[in-house]
Amino acid sequence: MNDLIDLSKGEIKIFSENGANQVEVILQDDSIWLSAEKIGQLFDNKDRSTIQRHIKNIYDDDELEESSTCAFFAQVQKEGTRTVSRKIPYYNLDVILAVGYRVSSKIATQFRKWATSVLHQYIIDGYVINEKQIKQEHQKLLALQTMTASLAENLNSEKLENFTDIKKAVNFLKDFSNGLILLDDFDHGSLDKKGKTEISAEKISEQEYLEVINAMKPAFESDVFGVPKDSGFSSAVNNIYQTFDGKELYPTLEEKAAMLLYSITKDHCFHDGNKRIAASCFLYFMQKNNMLYVNGKKRIDDNTLFAITLFIAESKAEDMEMFRQIIISILNRNLK
Template identity: 50%
Template sequence: MQEDNISKGEIVIYTSADGKITLDAKLENDTIWLTQEQMATLFNVNRPAITKHINNIYKTDELDMLSTCSILEHMGTENKQSYYTKYYNLDMIVAVGYRVTSKIATQFRKWATNVLKDYLVKGYALNNRVVLEQQEKLRSLQQVVELLNRSITNQAETIGQAQDISKILHQFVKGLNLLDDFDHKKLDTIGITKKEAVYISQDEFLSVVDKMKGDFASEVFAQPKDESFNSSINQIYQTFDDNELYPSLEEKASMLLYFIVKNHSFLDGNKRIGASCFLYFLDKNGLLYDDFGQTIIDDATLFALTLLIAESEPSEMETIKKVTISILNRR
């Protein structure tokens, strides 16, 4: 059984073929929901009979309680207070109905199927329209930003002023493009800089880490826990059958950050160390700055990305890798 809140779901009206029964059914999570009391009204039996059939269905494992029963919120008709009541989905409604009166159960199932079909078709059409509208808004916004960029560059009082404003607009458009690519599953899987990486040893990275120690009060900051830090570094330079596992600089950088953060090689400071080594690798390989002389990843983005890695599941590694590569590619 699951707890849910259906107060925002739609209410659909069911009327029996003879017009004698009218019910306010709830439409939520792509199915129809009724209470035991409503089922008793629908099938013209006492509520205890409905309870008995439901219990028997669960006892025989015909249906699973977790997927067919939810404790849902509804509004009282008299005092307008919220109450929580057990609701049962269409599978259970039909299963009970066939035990009581198959004719009514069949009628209700046909009605519910048509309602759900209409709901799904309208929902798909609505979602598709929203997506198209958002794409058009994004294209329009990008065009406006590009126009502003040209206008400001041409009309600013000084070259420096124009360049400063242009940088802001440039970063804004990059962010929009990245969000759009994520929504449409078009994040980059490979980096764009295919050249030999500068090899950075464990000792060189540790010298960078040593310079950070004075900035943090923790006595265990950067204290090695095991040998995994060296493994994190060496993995990005690995080859298989004379081919590099991470052939581009962007891929190496993204995996370096990922490995250091996830391997927890130090007693404290793994995220800070990972971010610092990531920036150092980019700098040594000539990728840290863009054409405007700005770092290709700002502090806020690096902070968010590092936390994202730390909180991610191992199964999400490829997604994290794509996000990082896409950020680095859009410089």
């Protein structure tokens, strides 16, 4: 027989033969389920032993396969002072009808018509609900697929330096897929496009960032760490303050921070250390604008920042907006 299943999560429907002999049936897993006792009640109150004999013959004759038509349901009941849990076999619609045609073909035919109608509506209702959920999850799944593909590329090209790096990236994906990094506007299935902190940002100059980067150099054995390739870094740190027609293109602190991290990482502004520098500048911007901590807790933890920076570095250009929105969503969620 099949493993133990929880039929308590199923939907209850009442079948009544001409307004009499009402029987509760359980709808679950696109079928109808009844115990041998309930099947007997359905078909002119036949006793359970008679029903069990018919079921045994059905299986012995290979008319139906037991493993796919029978499942156990845990039933807890009081017996005196003891609480006893018993596993009760329940049978699906195929078995119910097979027994019915043996003992009462008239009721079996009536029940089949009723069950077909009920199951049809049950499946339609389930489809409508599932379709809505799929639409809600669609953008989240696309983001997850992109990041998973990026992780695979890094593993294949050995760009992750050690097992700890791999674990950090995998844990971030696990958190994202489990809904721990959820989207604020979940009902609409969309990532946040706008931040929540719409105040004037502390403007940090390119030179100030370079001083932060220079302070990092002793920790890295590289002659070219933090050496700019071109003017890309200058553009990255200044573009977040851009305006158009008198209005800021990135009006919130979250939007500025997200664009700063993405631009420095993706533009590969330095000969070495791009990801480390991007993450450090991002954190420096957050700190200078009093948005790094909320109630003593970081708005973005180290593992998440590591993974996001890695994924951005290996992403495609067309994924920019998605990653920007992911960062904004994480910061918005951790604002409370």
